[in-house]
Amino acid sequence: MYVCPKPIQFVGISMFQRYVLTEECDCRVVITSEECDEEIAVYAKQNSNVVAIMAQDSDFVIYNAAKYYLSALHLDLNDMTTKVYSSTELAKLNNLDPQWLPVIATLLGNDYLSRDSLRSFHLRITNWKRAGYPRHHLLIPAVAKVVNEKLKLAMSVDEMSIILSKEVFGKSANNERQLAIKNALKSFFLLNTPSESKKNKIDEYSDKLLKAMMKHPNFNPMSEQVLVHSCVEHSNAFEDLTSQFKPSVLVYKSINSRFMGILRKHQQQIPGKNWIDEYAVYSEHSVKQGNKVIVSFPPFDFDLLKLTxxxxxxxxxxxxxxxxxxxxxxxxxxxxxxxxxxxxxxxxxxxxxxxxxxxxxxxxxxxxxxxxxxxxxxxxxxxxxxxxxxxxxxxxxxxxxxxxxxxxxxxxxxxxxxxxxxxxxxxxxxxxxxxxxxxxxxxxxxxxxxxxxxxxxxxxxxxxxxxxxxxxxxxxxxx
Structure with missing residues (x-):
């Protein structure tokens, strides 16, 4: 086991950690270009040999994908003990079937439905008259009551989203809000992961290239976004935009454009591969509106798969x-x-x-x-x-x-x-x-x-x- 020295604090799986795990410990490391929570949960659900998931994210309690969900935060490396979070026990507290937890999570607020957008609904079902938001000890039972009364486990996600959209938003319900509820439900029910048929749409060369790059401990997930998808995201939200410099995504725009061109050189003649939607946070555009960036292809030929x-x-x-x-x-x-x-x-x-x-x-x-x-x-x-x-x-x-x-x-x-x-x-x-x-x-x-x-x-x-x-x-x- 490798333990990083105390002065060094890593966020996520750094290049150093990947190197130790792959090269020194001979472990398999899987990297995803998007949120890894759903992929981990789907893998656990599809593989019966997975005993537990160790992490620190409440989503895993909702997914209920593995037999045990262990706390990474409370892991004691001296005696190898930690806390266990139980989906079943959480559901019992509110007299629910654990299968309803994805719906409860949807109606409490998440990446698809902000708490602000649900505030009126929360105030109504809890009869909350004070400022701010209803306390969780009141809100969760109230949401659970709505779920038990309005829905049935046999319903499809489409049926649930129609009913919940009307229940939550009333007269202001619309297709956009119904879709937000549907996407949240699909996420928590683990239905958002791409099908095998969709995964296979990547061309053979790109597929081999991705697999070759993933073997290297310095693999960067943005490579997959460029090869497989039509958009990339730059996490520069914490930059001080009052700086005398342009946001870094603009400073390094030329390099990023050429980086995309290197990866897509074999796709140069394919329509639509000469641009990519770039999402970043700065004054001129944001995560709501991507900026179309022209891909700069190298003016010379090479075999990137061979080089990788x-x-x-x-x-x-x-x-x-x-x-x-x-x-x-x-x-x-x-x-x-x-x-x-x-x-x-x-x-x-x-x-x-x-x-x-x-x-x-x-x-x-x-x-x-x-x-x-x-x-x-x-x-x-x-x-x-x-x-x-x-x-x-x-x-x-x-x-x-x-x-x-x-x-x-x-x-x-x-x-x-x-x-x-x-x-x-x-x-x-x-x-x-x-x-x-x-x-x-x-x-x-x-x-x-x-x-x-x-x-x-x-x-x-x-x-x-x-x-x-x-x-x-x-x-x-x-x-």
Whole structure:
């Protein structure tokens, strides 16, 4: 068993965790491009050998897909004990058949039906006269009473959604609200997962490509969205949109467009594959209205499946040319030599900072967002983190400099964006070049930015000077 050190907190299955599970523990890791809850529940329901689901999401109590639902939050690794959540016991509390739990969950509010949209219904059935929302100890029995009186287990989802739409919304019921109820019911009854016939619509090459990419621990789920679906979503909702920089989805629009082109190169002649709906959160469009992004196809031919599957070192230059095209838009295949000058300049960089250097190059040369002085701030951080006696401390400034925060946000989004491109090319960059702790520390960057930490470059180690010189040589290279 691998336990991550306490200072490192992971959210979800990170690249490091996937690497440990697949390569060291020989475990099977399944990655989904969308919400994984339903896929986990469907898998558990369809496979009798699944003993339990361990997670921390109330949806699994509703699904009732496995014999046991175990709490990940209360797992004690010392004695291997945890709490068990029981769908049956939850239903008994309100004199319900457990099969009604999906309907109860639908009428309490969820991703399809907001609590606000259900407020009038909740006030009516609980006779709640105070401000705010009815308390759960009143609301749940009231909803259960409606379900027991209005519905029958033999009803179809369509029949239930018609009855519930009228019961919940009354005269304001319409097709849109009925559809929202129907989608929520389908979700909780595990009817939303695509059928096998729908899954098989993906072309054979894309199917093989996806399977090959999923074998790599750095697989990015957006690859499936690009190959199989016609839309992608960028999770930039937590960015400060008052920053002096554009939202990162716009900053890295060119790279994202070329990333899609690399994945869809074999589909270039298929109608409709030259654009994709992009959903993001910023002032000009939102998750309600996707932005049609033109896919930029590479002006050269290659076999992505072969490149993804192969570890052959003779293919590294071809992979690198594709990666550099994605970042710069420059076609290095026009250079007849085995290795272009730009490749050579890039490969002189410390491998720890491969992806970082590509991000800085893009922001400096292509987007012209950073100047050399700001590049130097990042390089100084790299050098300090790479030193044996680095100056990293956990002491956080009481009032952070928000210019530094915005700069760091744009940089780290770039690491994600370029890392996503590298992930489709199989073995091309060492895994540690994506290890965040190797190249970024927010507290340290703040102190360097405001001048609390200064480095005397004249007394830096030879290693530091080499690192610094190689990165700046690459920054100064004109493609």
């Amino acid at each position: 599957e192969s570890d052959d070192t003779t293919l590294v230059s071809e992979k690198l040319k594709i990666l550099l095209w994605a970042v710069t838009g420059e076609n290095l295949f026009d250079d007849q030599s085995y290795q272009s000058e730009m490749e050579r300049a890039f490969l002189r960089v410390n491998p720890k900072f491969f992806i970082c250097s590509l991000v800085l190059y893009y922001l400096y040369r292509c987007e012209k967002i950073l100047d050399l002085a700001e590049i130097d701030l990042f390089v100084t951080m790299f050098v300090i983190l790479d030193s044996e006696s680095n100056l990293v401390t956990n002491e956080i400034r009481a009032r952070p400099n928000y210019n530094a925060v915005h700069l760091a946000t744009v940089f780290n989004r770039g690491v994600q964006t370029i890392g996503r491109v590298a992930s489709v090319l199989g073995t091309i960059l060492p895994s540690f070049s994506s290890a965040h702790h190797n190249f970024f520390d927010g507290v340290l960057f703040q102190k360097i930015f405001v001048g609390e930490i200064k480095v005397d470059k004249s007394i830096e180690s030879d290693r530091a000077k080499t690192t610094r010189a190689a990165i700046f040589d690459f920054m100064n290279f004109k493609a």
